[in-house]
Amino acid sequence: EIVLTQSPGTLSLSPGERATLSCRASQSVSSSYLAWYQQKPGQAPRLLIYGASSRATGIPDRFSGSGSGTDFTLTISRLEPEDFAVYYCQQYGSSPWTFGQGTKVGNQT
Amino acid sequence: EVQLVESGGGLVQPGGSLRLSCAASGFTFSSYSMNWVRQAPGKGLEWVSYISSSSSTIYYADSVKGRFTISRDNAKNSLYLQMNSLRAEDTAVYYCARVLPPQDAFDIWGQGTMVTVSS
Numbered sequence: 001e002i003v004l005t006q007s008p009g010t011l012s013l014s015p016g017e018r019a020t021l022s023c024r025a026s027q028s029v030s031s032s033y034l035a036w037y038q039q040k041p042g043q044a045p046r047l048l049i050y051g052a053s054s055r056a057t058g059i060p061d062r063f064s065g066s067g068s069g070t071d072f073t074l075t076i077s078r079l080e081p082e083d084f085a086v087y088y089c090q091q092y093g094s095s096p097w098t099f100g101q102g103t104k105v106g107n108q109t
Numbered sequence: 110e111v112q113l114v115e116s117g118g119g120l121v122q123p124g125g126s127l128r129l130s131c132a133a134s135g136f137t138f139s140s141y142s143m144n145w146v147r148q149a150p151g152k153g154l155e156w157v158s159y160i161s162s163s164s165s166t167i168y169y170a171d172s173v174k175g176r177f178t179i180s181r182d183n184a185k186n187s188l189y190l191q192m193n194s195l196r197a198e199d200t201a202v203y204y205c206a207r208v209l210p211p212q213d214a215f216d217i218w219g220q221g222t223m224v225t226v227s228s
Contacts, residue, residue, distance in 0.1 A: 018169055035214040043147075044204055045154065050214035057216075064150075088154055092213045095168045097144070097156040 002027055002091050006100035012108040019076040021103045023089035028069045033093030036065055036074045039102075040085045048087075049074060079105070111135040111217055113205050118222030125195050125226070131188040131205030131219055142166075142208040144190035144215060145190050147201035147224075157203070158190065173199075195226045 001024040013019055014102055023034070032052035037045040047056040049065035052072055062077040084107045089100040119128040131143070132140040145157040158179040159168040167179055188205050202221040209216035 011197075013195075033213060037215075039154075041182050044218035045208070045215075046218070047214055047216045050209060050212045050216075054212070056209075090154075090214070092215075095159070097159070099154040099156065102153045 001096055002029065002094060002098050002101035004089050004091060004098055006089055006103045008103060009101075010104045010106060012106045013079055014108045015081055016081050017079050019074075019079055019083070019105055021076075021087055021105075023067075023072040023074070023091075023100050025070040025072070025091060029072075029091045031091035032068050033091060034065075034067070034072050035090045035092065036063075037088045037090065038083075038085050039088065045088065047070075058081040076105075081107075110131065111216045113207065113217055113219035115203065115205055115219040117224040118203065118224045120225045120227065121195055122228050123196060123226055126191070126193045127195065128205055129190040129205075129222060129224070131190075133186045133188070133207075136207075136217075138186040140179075141210070142213075143181065144206045144208065145179060145188075146204045146206055146215070146218075148204070148221075149198075149201045152201075155201075159208075160188070161200075173211060193225070195224075197226050200224060200226050 005024045007022045018070045034052045036049040053065045086102045112134045114132045142161045160179045176194045180189045199221045205216040205219045206215035
């Protein structure tokens with residue numbers, strides 16, 4: 001089983017700032033089958049990034065993904081008020097599909 | 110509108126059974142693989158089970174193997190999760206999620222249905 005470790009656990013930032021979230025895998029993720037999801041309280045997760053760097057339909061270009069192998073990054077270039085949420089990475093290259101434990105992006109203001 | 114709507118959750122005693130349903134609309138259900146994902150209260154996401162579009166391939170997480178059964182009825186545009194021998198640790202919101210071909214990420218999620226296992 002591939003274990004995904006996300007860091008930091010919590011990120012306290014202000015609107016307009018840049019957010020950098022990390023996801024490290026215990027072994028190489030095949031074919032960059034790595035996704036990022038956003039989840040707000042009381043809502044289902046929303047797909048942001050798939051294939052490590054491809055934005056899902058309707059996702060603003062302030063969201064970008066990068067990385068390969070075991071190290072992946074989600075970057076939010078300028079935080080908007082609606083971006084404060086919990087973010088999960090997921091690998092779907094090999095069963096069992098696994099998720100990271102999540103990074104909470106909190107509003108510092 | 111592409112939509113997934115779960116139902117069937119509720120309160121059940123340890124050792125009991127429950128059957129979850131997921132109704133799909135707005136897309137050709139029979140062309141897509143599907144998953145169940147759960148989230149315990151205040152916790153992260155846990156993948157539960159996968160079924161291919163034709164039901165020919167099925168996977169389970171070790172935590173539910175032998176107790177849960179995933180199935181689908183393409184004629185009814187519906188996905189199911191039969192849950193037997195339920196434990197307190199199965200308490201969670203259960204989501205169904207569509208697979209985005211060919212990449213296989215989960216692109217459409219339902220709103221979830223809550224399952225509580227307690228005496």
